[in-house]
Amino acid sequence: MASPDLARPDLARPHTTRPRIVITGLGGICALGTDAVAIWEAMCAGRSGIGPITTTPLHELKIGCGAEIGALPDHGIDHKRLVTMDRFSLLAVIAAREAAAQAGLALDGAAAARAGAVIGAGICGFETVEDNYRGILLEGRPRANIFSVPRAMTGAPAGQVSMELGLRGPVFGVSSACASANHAIVAAADQIALGRADVMLAGGTEAPLLWGVLKGWEALRVLARETCRPFSADRDGLVIGEGAGVVVLETLDHALARGAAIFAEYAGAGMSADATDIVAPTVEGPAAAIAGCLADAGLAPGDVDYVNAHGTGTRANDLIETQAIRRAFGAAADRLSVSSTKSMHGHCLGASAALEMIACVRALTDGVVPPTANYREADPGCDLDVTPNVARRREVRAAISNAFAFGGTNATVAVRAWRP
Numbered sequence: 001m002a003s004p005d006l007a008r009p010d011l012a013r014p015h016t017t018r019p020r021i022v023i024t025g026l027g028g029i030c031a032l033g034t035d036a037v038a039i040w041e042a043m044c045a046g047r048s049g050i051g052p053i054t055t056t057p058l059h060e061l062k063i064g065c066g067a068e069i070g071a072l073p074d075h076g077i078d079h080k081r082l083v084t085m086d087r088f089s090l091l092a093v094i095a096a097r098e099a100a101a102q103a104g105l106a107l108d109g110a111a112a113a114r115a116g117a118v119i120g121a122g123i124c125g126f127e128t129v130e131d132n133y134r135g136i137l138l139e140g141r142p143r144a145n146i147f148s149v150p151r152a153m154t155g156a157p158a159g160q161v162s163m164e165l166g167l168r169g170p171v172f173g174v175s176s177a178c179a180s181a182n183h184a185i186v187a188a189a190d191q192i193a194l195g196r197a198d199v200m201l202a203g204g205t206e207a208p209l210l211w212g213v214l215k216g217w218e219a220l221r222v223l224a225r226e227t228c229r230p231f232s233a234d235r236d237g238l239v240i241g242e243g244a245g246v247v248v249l250e251t252l253d254h255a256l257a258r259g260a261a262i263f264a265e266y267a268g269a270g271m272s273a274d275a276t277d278i279v280a281p282t283v284e285g286p287a288a289a290i291a292g293c294l295a296d297a298g299l300a301p302g303d304v305d306y307v308n309a310h311g312t313g314t315r316a317n318d319l320i321e322t323q324a325i326r327r328a329f330g331a332a333a334d335r336l337s338v339s340s341t342k343s344m345h346g347h348c349l350g351a352s353a354a355l356e357m358i359a360c361v362r363a364l365t366d367g368v369v370p371p372t373a374n375y376r377e378a379d380p381g382c383d384l385d386v387t388p389n390v391a392r393r394r395e396v397r398a399a400i401s402n403a404f405a406f407g408g409t410n411a412t413v414a415v416r417a418w419r420p
Contacts, residue, residue: 050067
């Protein structure tokens with residue numbers, strides 16, 4: 001891979017005076033695999049993890065496809081702790097363990113006090129909510145599970161990750177629907193930039209393949225009948241998935257001092273709000289988030305090679321995201337490689353952007369753009385290079401990941417190839 005022009009300060013260094021922040025570990029679990037390596041290999045192969053939901057009762061749901069994990073890896077968590085954890089916390093812990101192990105973190109004493117976690121979730125521990133609903137209202141149980149509140153609360157995954165890894169620095173949850181993981185990554189980077197931590201684990205988690213959640217999505221009439229086909233003219237909706245993704249962020253000085261392998265550099269982020277409608281997206285909000293991200297990262301439009309799109313596969317999102325990318329990148333949009341990995345791992349809500357960050361980082365390190373799977377028919381309104389069906393080799397100097405959520409909350413994060 002050719003080196004970028006390091007004489008250009010806007011490309012070689014972050015735009016602001018914050019310390020350089022690097023990524024030293026990746027962890028993930030979703031329908032594509034139970035670790036980040038397997039997930040990336042499946043993405044590069046264009047393999048879809050979408051299929052019939054088999055692991056949970058769907059009752060009278062009309063649509064039964066999803067992107068489910070299936071068998072979990074052997075996690076070895078003690079039963080006394082396991083009973084305090086909803087599935088979304090368990091998935092977060094599995095992903096965080098992997099990321100920490102890959103980063104070679106050894107945290108105790110003063111180091112533990114300077115390490116934290118921010119984990120996003122779009123909903124909450126709905127496994128616990130649904131179990132209590134069915135138990136109390138339908139089956140006549142006299143009481144709720146004793147751990148119902150600590151299992152279901154949105155901040156539970158961050159707390160469980162901190163207990164698993166001994167993190168005693170800033171630890172909290174973030175919830176902004178489908179932008180949760182990107183907001184968590186930004187919040188974690190901010191803790192480092194503000195001097196509150198040297199190391200932060202950041203990402204998102206979700207376990208929404210349950211009757212109650214899927215029934216709500218069914219009512220919105222945005223679920224696909226068969227599979228997810230982002231940017232394809234015959235797309236008919238999104239597919240809900242489950243999973244978790246976590247990255248390890250730390251200051252460059254901290255990473256170098258402990259001899260850590262560095263995979264990429266956190267470059268910057270942009271956040272915005274549509275401030276118009278709770279579900280209908282606008283062009284202006286996403287375009288502002290992308291433009292703000294480029295400015296924060298000190299990246300010119302021509303410096304970015306890959307965009308991991310929000311790319312849900314709905315009629316409105318894909319058309320509006322195309323327009324937002326064109327507005328933010330101008331003429332440079334025509335040389336971008338764009339793809340939606342949701343076509344393979346589904347829309348994992350609060351976990352989506354964390355899984356998509358794995359794709360961005362590995363695109364930088366491997367020089368491979370993962371494809372948009374299930375693509376069948378060109379849509380004149382989605383006229384970007386969406387990398388249909390087959391991965392593409394190309395130099396990726398910088399990548400951005402888009403996350404645009406219900407509520408009109410938008411977050412775009414940029415990473416760049418690591419260069420000393």
